[in-house]
Amino acid sequence: MSQKTVLIVGAGIAGASTAWHLASLGGYRVILLEMEDAPDRHSTGRNAAILRTAMPDPILHGLARESLDFYRNPPNGFCSQALFEPVGLYLAATAEASEDFLGWTGNPDCQTGAHRVPSSQLYERIPQLAPGIEAVVHLPEEGVFQVAEIHHSFLRGATKAGAEVRYKHSVEGLCIDEGTLQGLFVNGELLKADSVLIAAGAWASEITREANLPMPLTSYRRHILVTHPLPAVKKDWPVVWIAGAEFYFRPESGGLLLSGCDQQPVAPEHGEISDDSALALAAEKTDRWLPTFTDAEMPFYWAGMRTFAPDHRFIVGPDPRLPGLHWAAGLGGHGITCAPAVGKLAAEWITSGWSKHPQATFLAPGRFPAEPCPR
Template structure:
């Protein structure tokens, strides 16, 4: 029996569930997930922050435009400031960031240490503070969208990997592990698998690049839960309090095939080494480590919009490390693209393919 829908969304990570939510209610939506549970890969492993100083102009505009949805959902943002720190060889980058984003507050090394007492003042040449940054409850946001999509009538199919698809009489007919599905429109929100989905549909890929990012939690003493997220401007490490310990990452971008990503011991050790160099934490014992895939288009800008080579196919992909914080605005853009509706002017900065 063929399942009929107006729109099929492929991928039940943050991109897929947010687009399904925006489309459901007024449209019959089917959400396909290849795993046995949604958010198994990147979304479920993200330690995301809401950072208005992070990313290029398009990403920053989408982040700002997403704020209202976070506030509407309630309880998804917990205040934690961001402290960009710079050794002497990164002072040019620090000056450029201040010029581009004057709302950031320059701090001296001593002032940065006052914000995070574990930092070494002699390691830094300067710092910048984003006071209004926040931690994101990633799974809470995902459940807001997934539960909302279901309440609006969306059908969610798990263990439903795409095997192939074709267009017949103006509709897409998809062969999935959960059975055939037919729809007028398909949204490719498959994250690291987006190019493989395109290939299964007989559409040229966009050259998406999945990059592995590693994180770990290390034991530490004297950790203040009020410390900011600390990141160096060269993006070679970041750390923040996590439970009784410290979450650390080498901010790695290791090319990978789409897969169930696993941490590399060398990357974990590198994260600990870099954080120890910049701080007095003296981290040694790692409690747990994990990895996820952040997927970028060749120009590292999000892709949202119709595929000119395949009528009825739309992309929501290439969100890289910004996918959680820009999800609300990007989903509204993508849904407007699918339905032909108006896109709010504030969101028009992002690229439609």
């Protein structure tokens, strides 16, 4: 009996995780198609590496909690080192934001292992933090991901189980004949497939637009900056995320990695071009919350994209407009945090045609209005 072929568009974290889950099941020919010369050129390789499972949306927190179990206890042989460092995470809020903040952080469906603590505890850990924090929640088991190890472990495991990864393979569009998905046009040729998974991050909807099968996805640019080494920064400092002010920071290479949490809607081709106004915003927020470091040089910075559906929930599962077409997109900055659960769910839809996962229906593409399949 011949194997069914699954083409996965995008070798970032969503595509890599799905390929690992599919290849581990056996019985499928899995081919990852990546337009770049390496798998981490875009969002997967440009994130802040922060492990934060606490989220206001209980659906997304459920995926994050499930994924954290995987990261804590990965399968034998999956990786060569720990997948995250539990330095601790402090979520904090200003007075203006504290009511909403305490509402969702106090909901057990939105967080696991969180403890409300006095703000003095955070100030003891970070004496340089300026006044203005009203509410604080501590998650001692969260912290910083080893993103490269996670990503490449998924890819290594997938290829070891028989999957192929093809770099510099640009997908030009879907091949559809009389309403039936035939495969993809790639580098000017047709690659036939039984199923296609779109896991192309900010470019996801571009892949299907010509076939009149786009998804309502919007990409937003965000900047991350890293300072020079700073003697006052301790390497064992936790991650700190301030709600209301929308500012986060953590130790990195002897200095600080930080973001002013700018959000500018962009076309994918512009999403990684730095904007001076966003850099100024980060500097302004650093001056507000970490005035000791106001004059710190920030020679390293980059822009990346976070892609969202209108309801800010992921899009994972089969497209009701075209049998065989699947999605793992709109992960909105939570790609690393939720990758194991997203990949498992996407693979389940592809192999079974249904899913018993408790979050499946909330993430299914069919929740958006569907146009008839093109003929």
